[in-house]
Amino acid sequence: xxxxxxxxxxxxxxxxxxxxxxxxxxxxxxxxxxxxxxxxxxxxxxxxxxxxxxxxxxxxxxxxxxxxxxxxxxxxxxxxxxxxxxxxxxxxxxxx
Amino acid sequence: xxxxxxxxxxxxxxxxxxxxxxxxxxxxxxxxxxxxxxxxxxxxxxxxxxxxxxxxxxxxxxxxxxxxxxxxxxxxxxxxxxxxxxxxxxxxxxxx
Numbered sequence: 001x002x003x004x005x006x007x008x009x010x011x012x013x014x015x016x017x018x019x020x021x022x023x024x025x026x027x028x029x030x031x032x033x034x035x036x037x038x039x040x041x042x043x044x045x046x047x048x049x050x051x052x053x054x055x056x057x058x059x060x061x062x063x064x065x066x067x068x069x070x071x072x073x074x075x076x077x078x079x080x081x082x083x084x085x086x087x088x089x090x091x092x093x094x095x096x
Numbered sequence: 097x098x099x100x101x102x103x104x105x106x107x108x109x110x111x112x113x114x115x116x117x118x119x120x121x122x123x124x125x126x127x128x129x130x131x132x133x134x135x136x137x138x139x140x141x142x143x144x145x146x147x148x149x150x151x152x153x154x155x156x157x158x159x160x161x162x163x164x165x166x167x168x169x170x171x172x173x174x175x176x177x178x179x180x181x182x183x184x185x186x187x188x189x190x191x192x
Binding site for chain 2: 003004006008020023024027040041042043044045046050051052054090091092093094095096
């Protein structure tokens, strides 16, 4: 069974452009990873400061490898200053 | 461009079984709807009381039709008593 990840970010207004730029690079590199089924950045239709990565992975091993990838370790720390509050990350297993 | 919906529910421990049962029916009927690309119930891997519907729709019109469908209007009110707090719903457009 694949797993889904939803990583919700509340981005500072003045940092939206920076965050999207960094995300573009992260998405491009991540989509090349083995076991990555889906990885995209989405924007809330009402609150434009909510930007969420919605992901699907073959299994937990692939997700762990992603967290340890060169691009993840290089790009994600550069995003740290973009957020109003802590990122909400949920890793999900399918029920129904 | 399709839209994604993430509807996160914090379910009361004693209501988990009821909620999953009702969701099964809702998923079964919703997957038959025109414009429904994905509609599934997911459980957080750490907090088993977080149950989230992750959805993808062709467009907003299809999502509106879903909210007005017979099964949605019949089943969703029966879930009202299952939640610890208000459902968090985000409707997302793809950015990257």
